[in-house]
Amino acid sequence: MGQKRIGILTSGGDCAGLNAVIRAVVHRAVGTYDWEVLGICRSTLGLMSSPPEVITLDIDQVDRLLTMGGTVLGTTNKGDPFAFPLEDGSLRDRSEEIISGYHQLGLSALIGIGGDGSLALLRRLANQGGINLVGIPKTIDNDVGCTERSIGFDTAVNIATEALDRLHFTAASHSRVMILEVMGRDAGHIALNAGIAGGADIILIPEIPYSLEKVCDKIRDRQSKGKNFSIVIVSEAVCTLEGNPVKNMDRFGECRLGGIGQYLAEQISISSGAETRVTVLGHVQRGGIPSSLDRLLGTAFGVAAVDLIADGKYDQVVTWQNREVVSVPIAEAIGQYRAVDPNDTLVKTARGLGICLGD
Structure with missing residues (x-):
């Protein structure tokens, strides 16, 4: 299959389970496919840096991560790369700097872990700059479309x-x-x-x-x-x-x-x-130690994301549907905001218990 070098970053707010994803990605990519994995620090800010701010991840290094909260790579939920705020209050399009960082590192693909906002920005960067992107949904709000669960929610x-x-x-x-x-x-x-x-x-x-x-x-x-x-x-x-x-x-x-x-x-x-x-x-x-379910979900998502890269399937996001990991186009996932359906089973359950929902 040939040597590959892939990157991984965490974007948006932190949550429990992110490090479990990083650990799984490294185990699958290095242990199974003999690829190199670069962890990109501080999300897209790391790719903006010159040179890009990265760390090489190996199996021994990530084995301690399963029970850790937060993200060892750091993250950011500020600064739209297409309208990045500068110290003088002006805005600058810094998207090409991020794209340049990706290619400068010689990456074959990028795994981006984020919510709907982060995935939308990463997809826009990927389309503009020829980045082979695979997405993993994470948000404590559990509002990413097409997936029953996102990392951090449980x-x-x-x-x-x-x-x-x-x-x-x-x-x-x-x-x-x-x-x-x-x-x-x-x-x-x-x-x-x-x-x-x-x-x-x-x-x-x-x-x-x-x-x-x-x-x-x-x-x-x-x-x-x-x-x-x-x-x-x-x-x-x-x-x-x-x-x-x-x-x-x-x-x-x-x-x-x-x-x-x-x-x-x-x-x-x-x-x-x-x-x-x-x-x-x-x-x-x-914060805190991730639940067993977030560790399991993060691990399953990490392995599946690497397998998508091995199969050359990009512009996809891994999702959890009917107790299976299913990949769907990123555009489909971020295009279907997942709010609570007033007719949802849990809404009916709450009403059945006599819980007041205010209406």
């Missing part, structure tokens, strides 16, 4: 579920409404899955409009039955009663979702008289 759900488990005791001890705000950007998968698994009484997700009255009715109904506390889990993407997302602006002028939990706490307290407390998990959901 660990995030486990962390949110554990938080709900812990909140139950303090909520009951103080007769409070405890609100847990979780990540989710535009999708409510984390809130829905963790809410059911963690025994939440109320689950609020952006795909299902809510009524404050219905939420407070649920709390009062529990109180009338002698249940002096309630547990609410809410996705950060849920809007205010006026339909506006709750955002905070950082010192760099970037707006980020966050704050809906505190907003709801105030509204619930005013409307129901209940004492409320808020916990915001934030980046805790991204």
Whole structure:
């Protein structure tokens, strides 16, 4: 088959399971095909550097990675390479620098691990610069199209579920409404899955409009039955009663979702008289030791991605469908945003349990 040199990078937000992918790619590429694997540091920023910022990955080096969170290669979720922000505030198209870095390294192919935004940018770079790209979906939001699961989602759900488990005791001890705000950007998968698994009484997700009255009715109904506390889990993407997302602006002028939990706490307290407390998990959901499922998924995806390169199949992304790894065109995956379907089995399950979804 001949010697190949392939590159691998992680792009976008970090999550648990990325290092398991890197480990699997190296095992398959080096151990089976006798290829060379270069890890590209800091995503596309590493390819922008001159010379490109890379490390050679071997099996002994990656064997310790299976249980590690984050990504040993580093990542970035800032700086569109087609409109890259400079220190003077201007924007520059630096795409050709990235493409030049790929060819300068003599890579036969590139494995890009990212969410829908990262995969879209990488595909655009690949089409422009003749890069042989294979994608692997990762996002704790689980919103990449065509795949039932993305790397990082299961660990995030486990962390949110554990938080709900812990909140139950303090909520009951103080007769409070405890609100847990979780990540989710535009999708409510984390809130829905963790809410059911963690025994939440109320689950609020952006795909299902809510009524404050219905939420407070649920709390009062529990109180009338002698249940002096309630547990609410809410996705950060849920809007205010006026339909506006709750955002905070950082010192760099970037707006980020966050704050809906505190907003709801105030509204619930005013409307129901209940004492409320808020916990915001934030980046805790991204960190920590990856779950067994994220390790398995990452490993299966890594092996499959290398096999696609061996078969000369590019512009593909590996996905998980019906307990199998199936490759689909990247354009198809990023073209089908995967939000929660209001008729989803888990939505029906939540309703069947009497969980209030706010509607």
